[in-house]
Amino acid sequence: MGTIRVVIADDHKMVREGLKQLLELDGDIQVVGEASDGEQCIQKVVDTNPDVLLLDINMPTMNGLQTLQELRRNNNKQKVLMLTIHNEIEYLLRAVDIGVNGYVLKDSESSVLKKAIYTIYQGETYIEPSLTPELKERMQSPSSSNTEILTRREIDVLKLLAEGLFNKEIAYRLSISEKTVKNHVSNIFKKISVSDRTQAAVYAIKNNFVNMF
Structure with missing residues (x-):
């Protein structure tokens, strides 16, 4: 894996500086830009074309959700x-x-991270x-139609996907080929x-397919 190029968008300079030092400590992540509000963030993404955008929700001009919406x-x-x-x-x-790819709390x-x-x-x-856990509590239990649209094997794949496993890891866990996993994910x-996989993971939690938490 090469160096991951990251832009940090947060309205607190000390937070940005702290994150930059933390992320660049091991040498496999490079912070290529910083932004203090939504408009700056969008421009910085355009200018630097990073691999990953680290985005806060509470920002002036445009908050993180509005910024994400504009980017998508x-x-x-x-x-x-x-x-x-x-x-x-x-x-x-x-x-x-x-269309977010990940969600992490600051604490x-x-x-x-x-x-x-x-x-x-x-x-x-x-x-x-x-x-x-709270996500599961907020969501309804699966209806029969939710369960019936997926095969047993697709449910197995979905559960592991929701745990954050890569296709190769799912293939190993289920003793099937990585190509078969990709086909299952596409069908799911x-x-x-x-x-995307984030929405699929939320679906798995919402419909009580994930029992690991």
């Missing part, structure tokens, strides 16, 4: 990790609906584990009408 409207493909103090499930669901350990960055950089999703997306 303009078809920006950067991976976006929301780093926020907001542990309310509504914020998480709204971010997922717009998480530094190892969690780095894991989230590595995970979304590789095309997977990462949702703050501490949010999943079509059946439950989602477009």
